[in-house]
Each structure stands twice: as C-alpha cells, then as structure tokens.
Amino acid sequence: MDSTDIIIIGAGAVGLAAAYELSPKYRHIIVLEKEDTFGRHTSSRNSETIHSGIYYPQNTLKAKLCLRGNELLYSFMKHQDVSHIKCGKYIIATSKDEIPEIEKLKINGELNGVPGLSLVTGHEISSAEPDVNALMGVHVPTAGVMNSYELMKRFESMSKENGVLFAYRTGVSRIEKVHDGFTVHTDRGDSILAEVVINCAGLGSDMIAASCGIDVDAAGYRLKYCKGEYYKSENTGRMKSLVYPVPSPDGKSLGIHTRMFTDGTIVFGPNAYYLKKNEIDYSLNNDRRDEFMNSVPLFIKRDVSDMSVCDCGIRPKLQGPGEKFRDFVIRDEGDRGLKGLVNCIGIESPGLTSSLAIAEYIAEII
Template sequence: MLRVAFQSLKNHLRTILRYGKSENFSTQFTEIPKETADCVVIGAGVVGIAIARELAFKGRDVLVIEAASTFGTGTSSRNSEVIHAGIYYPPKSLKAILCVRGRELLYKYCADRGVPHKQIGKLIVATSCTEISKLEHLLKRGTENGVEGLRMMDDFEAMQMEPELQCIKALLSPCSGIVDSHSLMLSLIGEAEQYRATFSYNTTVIGGHVEEKRIYLHISESKELEKCIPNSPLRPQLLLIPKLVVNSTGLSAISLAKRLHGLHNGVIPPSYYARGCYFTLSKTKIPPFRHLIYPIPEDGGLGVHVTLDMDGHVKYGPDVEWITDIDEISSFLHKYDYTVNADRVKGFYPEIRRYYPNLKDGSLEPGYAGIRSKISGPGQPPMDFVIQGEDIHGVPGLVNLFGIESPGLTSSMAIAEYIASKFSR
C-alpha cells in the first residue's frame, strides 16, 4: 500500500517542503495522498515486533512502519541480551509486572520455537559492607515481585560457585538468563507475517495531527528525510489514517509524540539519552565466569556487569555517558553516534576489579555501544515504563510507549499482551 503511494508521488513531488505552525492541516495537505489502515505499529524493534505479532494474532490488520532498512537496528540490537528476573523494580510497577510476566512468556516462546537462549543465572554482588543493606533490599523487592528462587549467599559459597569472583555477599537469581535477540526478532517477525502483518522499511513517521477524532500520520520515505535540514519543519508524502496506532519508536518516541499536533505536551515526559559502551574480554581461552555477574546498581544503569553471549564470549558493560543535542531528524532516522571511545576502558578496569581482581591489564577490547531512552535524568530515581492511551492523553486510537529501556527486551511479549488486551477492541 505505502509502496504504491510513494511510487505515484515520485512523479510530482520534487522534494520535502516546509510547512508553518498553522494547524489547518486540511488546507495544507489537500494534494497529498491519503490511505486508511486498521493498526499501525511505529518501530520495528523487539517491542514493536512483539506488539505487531500479538495484534495480528488477535485478528487485526497490522502495518509496521520502520525508518531503517531492516528491523532491530537500535536499542534492540545494542544491549546486554539478558533475560531479567524482575528484581530491581518497585512492586506493582509496570516494569515489575511486565518483566516477571515477560520472562515467563519469553522462556516458553524460546523453548517452543528453538530460539537460542540459556537460563544461566545471575549473581548480584556486594563488594563492601556498605552494600550489604542494598543487596538485602534487592532480595526483599525481588521476592515481593514474585521472582522465584532468590537466595542470599555468603562470600565463601558465592566464590565457590565462581572461583574468580571476589565479594562479601551475593544474591543468587537462578531464573536470569541470556537470549539471542536477533534470532528472537526473526522468529517474531516470521509469525507476525504468518498472521498477515506487513512490514514497511525505509519509511518514517515524521509527525501527525488529529482531525475529527482521527489520527493522521505524516509519512515520508526515509531517503527523502535524510535530505532535510535538522530541526526544520517537514512536509509528508503520504497521510495514513489508522484506527489504532502504537508509538513504539524507542529512542525517538518522545520526539515523535511532540510532533503529533493535537496531543497536549503536558502528557509527554522529558527525554534523556544515556550512551553505554561494552568492552569484550580478549586473550582468555576459558571464560572466567559461568554466570552473569552484576554489581550493585548505579545512577542511570545496573552497573558495569559481566555478560556472556550464546557462544560463551564475555563482555563487560555498559557504563553510563549522558548525551544531549540529538536533533529530531537524526532521532527519527536512528542516526546516533555509536562510536566506542577506547579511552573509556580506563574506567572499566577499577569497576570490574572490585569483583574480578585478576582482570589483566590490556585484556579489554572495544566492543559496541548502545543508547538508552530514558525519562529520568542524572541523579534522578529511575522511572517506570509509561504506556499511555486515550484515558491519559485524550486522543482516540493512540498508544504511546515512553521510557521502554531495560527490562524492555525481557518484557517485550508481556508489553504486547498488555497492549492487545487493553487497547485493541
């Protein structure tokens, strides 16, 4: 549908034009083609894909719009690939509820479909006496959240389990694990397409407006958007009118919401970005750990932790680097700086040696970087997932997902279940 509309536009649209701040969109866009749709999911990350699959399974006609040339190019492919248990999050919060439910759904899905994953368990470690109370708090919180099998361990027992580990106490989470996120997304897409969902890549939603209680999405080909000047107003090539639209664009979700004319800015949370670098362990034939090793959480993240991939390779990260000055067009097109600054490794060695004292100089090599979409900034307490429907913002047919960072991967199938049950009627 979109491809046909774009092809017809190429004959008479020479470029993307600017439009002013007037909200009289009916007169501005009279010559722009219009299409209707049932459900539109914006963003083909793991959460958007899971939502599309669930909605399609429920019988909805689903179109997924993705600005990149393929799926999962943002946060979904630049994370630790950890299946979280549900320990860290306040009881009854969306993060707690959806993480625990999502973990159950994810393990079953991976086992049934042959998606590579391992339930290897995790140790959260205290390396000083002042951290013991924080570890006890995590045990209490995880238990309240319904996480099974949590157990506090003395230093001797933990270090017997992991001989390279140094700690004074540890919290064992046996139901934590790892998953091949790319294989997971491939499987979810395959099933979504079996249920007749359609994926339109290289297609960007640049904004929208509300007219007669219907959402009009402003659509552009991504290659046309790349020609535009940052922070400039944009003119769409197509107006898409869905019955239900889910804004699951991750890093650009808030930028997009601000460009939905008719959505009150008061319901849109502030936006923050945190870049995290990962470094891989080299010059070591045998991995030093068999479990995930996590320190006590820090401001902006869960600390520089040990993660194993499906092949047993060890990576450390992420650290936290708050970043600013990301313009809207770069945000829509996923044009972020993912460069791993090799100098940041200097901060990794002392952090890691708190629990792994035998880490040798020169054994860490630059891996990759990811960027987290956050709705709380430096020094602020972590915020819960924000899932907004008409009851919050007053716009019929619109669902906004904000702050879907960790444990977004673990929670993805539960988020999809939640949205399909609450907003798809």
C-alpha cells in the same frame, strides 16, 4: 489514501512483539520502520539479559511487566527454538558496605514475586564461578541470556505469516488526529489512515508523541539519551552465570556487569552517561576506559588490563541526571483527545525482557 486497522511505529523488540501479539486478532496491521530492517537500534545494542524483576519498585510497570515478560519469553523461546540459557545470576557485594544493599535487593525481589532468591556466600559464588571475587551475593535463578536477533526474527516472521505488512525505509514524520482515527504521514510523502496507532519508536518515541500535538515537557515524555558502552578483554574465560554488582545508587544503571553471550563468552558493561544532545551517536572510543579499569578488577580475578571498547547502546530514559525513578509510559492517550494512540515511551531496561508482556498489555489497552 490507504487505510488499515493498526499502524505500529518501530520494528524493535517492542514493536515486533506487538505485531506478533496483535496479528491473530486484527486483519490489517502495518509496521512502519525508518531503517532498512528490524532491530537496528536499542534492541540489538544491549546486554541481552533476561531480567528477573528483582530491582524495580513494587507495583510499577517495570516490575510487573518484567516478571510477566520473563515467564512469557522463556516459554516463547523454548517453543520457537530461539537460543537462550536460563543461566541464573549473582548480584554481588565486593565490600562490606554493599552487603545491606544485597539484602535489600533480595527483600525487594521477594515482594515483587521473584521466585527462588537466595543469599549466597563468597565461597559459594567462587565455587560456581572461579574467576569471580565476591564477599557474598544474592542468587537469581530466573535470570538468563538470549539471542535478541533470533528473537526479533521469529517475531517478524510469525507476524508476516499472520498477514502483517512491514514497510522498511519508511519513517513516520507526523501524525494527525482525524475523525475516525489518525492520518500517519511518512517521510516518503505517503499518508495512511489508521484506527489505532501504536508508538514503539524507542529513541524517537517522544518526537512521535510531539508530532501529534502532545506537549512532551508538560506530559513528562521528554527523553534523555543515556549511552552505555561495553569493553572486552582477551583474557577472560567462559562463564556459566551472569555476575552483576549492586546497582548504581543514582538509579542510572545496573552497574558494569558481565554481558554473557549464549556460548558463555563475556564482555563487560555497560557504563552510563547522559549525552549532551539527543543525537544517536554510536561512535566508539576508549575515553572511559578508566571507569572500567576501576570497576571490573574489583570482581574479576583475571588480568583485564588489555580491555578496549567493543560495543554500545543508548537508553531512552525519562529519568534525567539526579532525578528519581521513572516508570515505563504505556498508555492510550484518550484523555488528551487522542483515543487510539498508544504511546510506549521510556522503554529502557528491562524492555527487552518485558517485550511480550508489553505487547500483551498493549492488546488489553486497545
């Protein structure tokens, strides 16, 4: 049987960032990925926003790793020539009853340490973004957008340069605890012995945890898939900043906002609805068009009545419908008799922003 120091399961942004971070420190690292290349799931089906950390409750991993990740990511992208823009964002109120929410967000962001937040008038917002209709808002200068494909490609190639082996088309079927580590069984019928296993399997991360004998319901690791769709209109111009509404009160999502690409073109989304089954279903239809028609015209002055669906992703959520905030799970399972198994579960937004900070955190844990 082959053996290695570390196996990383999953080549999304988190697994790739972990490979990049750990590769100068460990000689033998293997990344096992079931698809034929990296980034085929959530990491390439999202808004590509570099979040600031304004939204999350204080002292949570989401707040801390988002703030740290924001800083690490800008520095990495600048030095490694990954396309991005630190364009800033407006979180806006379009009705009077949303104004207290904006004020609360600003206070929360300041308590989290987000720099440079300021309250702005509707007039200031429309001077910066003439297509936007807002009563007032909070300006978040550290938010931005990136090209997630380029980011992941850099993580992969720099990890390879440091000796990391990537095994694509190799799904992990089961993990077994053995005396000196873990035997990782693949769906190709191979087994590899590893001292440390890092589970970055995204939408499959609860199943990986279950395969090593963890009761995922008792542990609170059972994922609930929550789909988000994007809609586009041919009548939108380019924008310079991101525009977000106040987040949905049920904590399901940040609300339908502009998703801006690095050339300034925009689409709208994502909405958020739980899938009945945990099945990866990226099919697209216009069934929820009304939801977009009821929200986008509230903050965009242009005629967007031609909107149609153009993309989607699925959030690996720990929080079920109507449930309270859940934080990222990133932990060594030593207290379950599985020392050396690091589970990363429920890595929904701001997981992309936090990817380098999550990698740094994993490096501290192992």
